[in-house]
Amino acid sequence: MENKKRYRCTFCGGRFEDEIKKTHICPFCETEFSAEPAQKATAAKPETKAVSKDDELVKFEASDAKKPTGLSYELYTLLHDLVYILAAITFIFVFAFRLVGVDGDSMFGTLHNKDYLIVKNNLFCRDYSYGDIVIAATPAFENSKPIVKRVIATEGQTIDVRFDEDGDGKVIGKVYVDGVLLEEDYIREPMDRMEGSFPVTVPEGCVFLMGDNRNNSRDSRSIGCVNTKYLLGKVLVIALPGDNSDGRHLGGAREWSRIGTVD
Numbered sequence: 001m002e003n004k005k006r007y008r009c010t011f012c013g014g015r016f017e018d019e020i021k022k023t024h025i026c027p028f029c030e031t032e033f034s035a036e037p038a039q040k041a042t043a044a045k046p047e048t049k050a051v052s053k054d055d056e057l058v059k060f061e062a063s064d065a066k067k068p069t070g071l072s073y074e075l076y077t078l079l080h081d082l083v084y085i086l087a088a089i090t091f092i093f094v095f096a097f098r099l100v101g102v103d104g105d106s107m108f109g110t111l112h113n114k115d116y117l118i119v120k121n122n123l124f125c126r127d128y129s130y131g132d133i134v135i136a137a138t139p140a141f142e143n144s145k146p147i148v149k150r151v152i153a154t155e156g157q158t159i160d161v162r163f164d165e166d167g168d169g170k171v172i173g174k175v176y177v178d179g180v181l182l183e184e185d186y187i188r189e190p191m192d193r194m195e196g197s198f199p200v201t202v203p204e205g206c207v208f209l210m211g212d213n214r215n216n217s218r219d220s221r222s223i224g225c226v227n228t229k230y231l232l233g234k235v236l237v238i239a240l241p242g243d244n245s246d247g248r249h250l251g252g253a254r255e256w257s258r259i260g261t262v263d
Contacts, residue, residue, distance in 0.1 A: 009033065096121055098233065100135055100146065102242060106211035106218070107148055109188040110262060114242030119233040128207055128228060129154060130177070133235040133262055136209060140223040146232060149209035149219050153177050153202050160199035161191070186263065188213040196221035237261055
């Protein structure tokens with residue numbers, strides 16, 4: 001070892017040990033080159049020879065890296081990767097998305113009690129429009145307890161509820177926004193009683209929220225319009241389906257087919 005020194009081929013970059021002398025032959029590309037800096041440019045580079053992975057010289061080069069091995073190193077590497085993965089997941093679910101559970105039946109038909117939802121954080125979703133399903137934590141509702149409702153009207157729009165007869169002579173509540181009747185195929189059943197005072201013009205920076213289960217929902221009809229600063233985000237996906245019941249009827253097994261985006 002005292003008569004040997006580390007060298008780096010000036011053509012292929014291969015590293016190897018050799019005796020201390022003026023000229024060397026690279027064991028990787030078989031190029032003869034000089035150890036003297038002034039003579040590096042004088043050697044001609046021959047055609048590169050392919051080296052098998054099983055060649056002893058390749059094994060020598062790989063072992064020269066002196067990489068840590070063993071169970072302790074593998075565990076360290078695994079833990080190192082897990083820390084980064086958990087940090088990324090934490091960032092995503094704190095700043096970009098959140099997981100929210102449904103408590104109650106005010107959105108039954110679209111969402112069920114104990115559904116788990118993936119919600120896009122309000123930080124990345126500041127523009128809300130008709131039909132969006134949102135999570136709100138307004139002080140007007142049970143000490144800011146989060147609620148899930150649908151956006152029916154946005155700032156500047158006028159919402160009205162009128163009770164008219166349907167084709168069977170039954171009086172039901174119908175929702176109008178800016179004088180246009182909404183086609184609400186998402187509701188559980190038509191409204192059978194009046195709540196709140198209408199018409200209402202939604203103030204700036206606010207939205208009017210209603211549950212899809214109109215006869216079993218406390219929403220903007222009673223608590224008023226909700227400022228968008230109290231919206232936690234927009235519902236994107238049902239991640240885990242909950243009870244298949246609306247609190248009045250016994251439900252069956254979970255409907256796994258409900259996993260996916262919501263309308």
